[in-house]
Amino acid sequence: MAHENIKVNLYVWRQNGPNDPNAGIKVYSDLEINTHMSFLEMLDVLNTHIIENKDKYPEGPVAFEHDCREGICGACSLVINGRPHGPMQGTTTCQLHMRHFNNGDNIYIEPFKAKAFPMIKDLVVDRSSFDKIIQAGGYISVNTGGTPDGNAVPVPQDVSSEAMDAAACIGCGACVAACPNASAMLFTSAKVSHLGLLPQGKTEAAIRVKRMVSQMDNEGFGLCSNVGACEADCPKEISINNIARMNRAYISSTFTNDH
Amino acid sequence: MKWIIEFLLSSLGKKLIMSLTGLFLCLFLVVHMLGNLQLFLPSPEGMPEGYVFNMYAYHMTHSSLIKIISYGNYFFILLHALQGILITVYNRKAKGGKYQGKGVSDTAAKMASRNMIFLGVLLLAFIGLHMYQFWAQMHFNSEMPVMAGIIEDGEEVKDLFAIVSVAFKQPWVVIVYLISLLALALHLVHGFWSAFQTMGLSNNKYGPIIRFVAMAYAILIPLGFATMPIVFFLFY
Ligand code: HEM
Ligand code: SF4
Ligand code: FES
Numbered sequence: 001m002a003h004e005n006i007k008v009n010l011y012v013w014r015q016n017g018p019n020d021p022n023a024g025i026k027v028y029s030d031l032e033i034n035t036h037m038s039f040l041e042m043l044d045v046l047n048t049h050i051i052e053n054k055d056k057y058p059e060g061p062v063a064f065e066h067d068c069r070e071g072i073c074g075a076c077s078l079v080i081n082g083r084p085h086g087p088m089q090g091t092t093t094c095q096l097h098m099r100h101f102n103n104g105d106n107i108y109i110e111p112f113k114a115k116a117f118p119m120i121k122d123l124v125v126d127r128s129s130f131d132k133i134i135q136a137g138g139y140i141s142v143n144t145g146g147t148p149d150g151n152a153v154p155v156p157q158d159v160s161s162e163a164m165d166a167a168a169c170i171g172c173g174a175c176v177a178a179c180p181n182a183s184a185m186l187f188t189s190a191k192v193s194h195l196g197l198l199p200q201g202k203t204e205a206a207i208r209v210k211r212m213v214s215q216m217d218n219e220g221f222g223l224c225s226n227v228g229a230c231e232a233d234c235p236k237e238i239s240i241n242n243i244a245r246m247n248r249a250y251i252s253s254t255f256t257n258d259h
Numbered sequence: 260m261k262w263i264i265e266f267l268l269s270s271l272g273k274k275l276i277m278s279l280t281g282l283f284l285c286l287f288l289v290v291h292m293l294g295n296l297q298l299f300l301p302s303p304e305g306m307p308e309g310y311v312f313n314m315y316a317y318h319m320t321h322s323s324l325i326k327i328i329s330y331g332n333y334f335f336i337l338l339h340a341l342q343g344i345l346i347t348v349y350n351r352k353a354k355g356g357k358y359q360g361k362g363v364s365d366t367a368a369k370m371a372s373r374n375m376i377f378l379g380v381l382l383l384a385f386i387g388l389h390m391y392q393f394w395a396q397m398h399f400n401s402e403m404p405v406m407a408g409i410i411e412d413g414e415e416v417k418d419l420f421a422i423v424s425v426a427f428k429q430p431w432v433v434i435v436y437l438i439s440l441l442a443l444a445l446h447l448v449h450g451f452w453s454a455f456q457t458m459g460l461s462n463n464k465y466g467p468i469i470r471f472v473a474m475a476y477a478i479l480i481p482l483g484f485a486t487m488p489i490v491f492f493l494f495y
Contacts, residue, residue, distance in 0.1 A: 079360060082360030108359055110360060113354060115355050183353075214269065222353035225375065226457065231366070244461045250269075250271045251458070
């Protein structure tokens, strides 16, 4: 393996609140880091460095989001060198390691860009528009009463694996960030597919797709041009076949239902 | 009625309009190309050059069925172009700018998918030029040449073949046509597949077939059209 320690130059988007007129890229040169670090640990090192040198960096530490740091929660974000979650296929920012970078690299770190994800500070944007899409239809009806038998409802293997593939979506918003139109079709279609494919979610399948799509539209996401950047940058490799499935469900629920 | 309006104004409804009008135009292009390839058919004994094509053009301009279809076609082109422009403007606003980092996602759809509006506006400009060169001459030019000695239903038959052969003798016309046909190929290589994805008809089973047909269509149709300026420029 190459050098254990490398120096990188970070081009970080700094913005002190939603309407900061001085927002822009700030360069932090020659930061020395260990290649075994994850990308977020590298940012921790940067922030420690900033805090220890307050006089030199009056802007203070960089705000960024994270939680599990093991690729399952969807809290981390960042556009790294123009790509959400960085250059590695199927990897969240928290799982991206610095060994994929070289000594002397210039690394651009920017927030997710979309009107429906308003800026909060630095690299943090407000992704609650996703929560509103989920609230609009991301639930199923269940019977009250005793605990149901886990095997009472037969689910064919291929259906369950398709639903599970869609359920892998962690709601991070990278699909929106990758899309030149800031469209939320991959996320919404993953949720519509995950619930609509399974028998437990069939009851409200037709109304769910309409509600979730119309909430998605209301939040101000762009329209899908089928570019496929979402699929390429999704850390969970959700397929755009889900988008076709959602289109199909939306069109058929519009034309075949009586309401 | 309200549900129709709601559907047409929803994101998916707007895209469905794009895909249906786009596919209608794709169908039109096949018919238009096959019709125009009659430029190359030899004239029957004793008839002037371009007879078959000119008779075809005559009947196309004298049929009420064709008239209705062509008005539909004009309408769909305008609807497709207008909707495409509105969607693009909306999408640009929803995005709010580009990243400064230069990495590009490794997508299956290539650069054409990100430049549909640029290719489309080029096509619109081309359609304007093309209709001025041929369609407007046929309909509005009172000095349009006619085929000597040919009378159909008591009327002289206009010599569109002559106009075409003069036009395609000019190098700039040939170059503009070839560039536009390249833009058409790129617009279609993404558009054809995209339309099926929008309608929800693409999946693991049909997706590869649709992509293959899209590729074949996007190569063959522009190539078929390209034979006309090239052959006329070189050989007539
Ligand atoms: C011969 C002419 C044309 C044909 C056959 C054609 C065909 C198509 C098809 C099949 C699509 C895919 C629809 C979808 O994604 O669902 C498309 C998309 C598009 N077309 Fe055209 N088109 C033509 C001319 C034009 C013109 C004149 C414009 C003018 C501005 C235009 C602008 C667009 C745009 C912007 C899109 C992408 C829309 C989006 O998904 O964001 N096209 N076209
Ligand atoms: S579809 Fe992929 S990129 Fe989009 S929110 Fe879900 S996990 Fe993130
Ligand atoms: S921090 Fe949880 S997925 Fe990255």
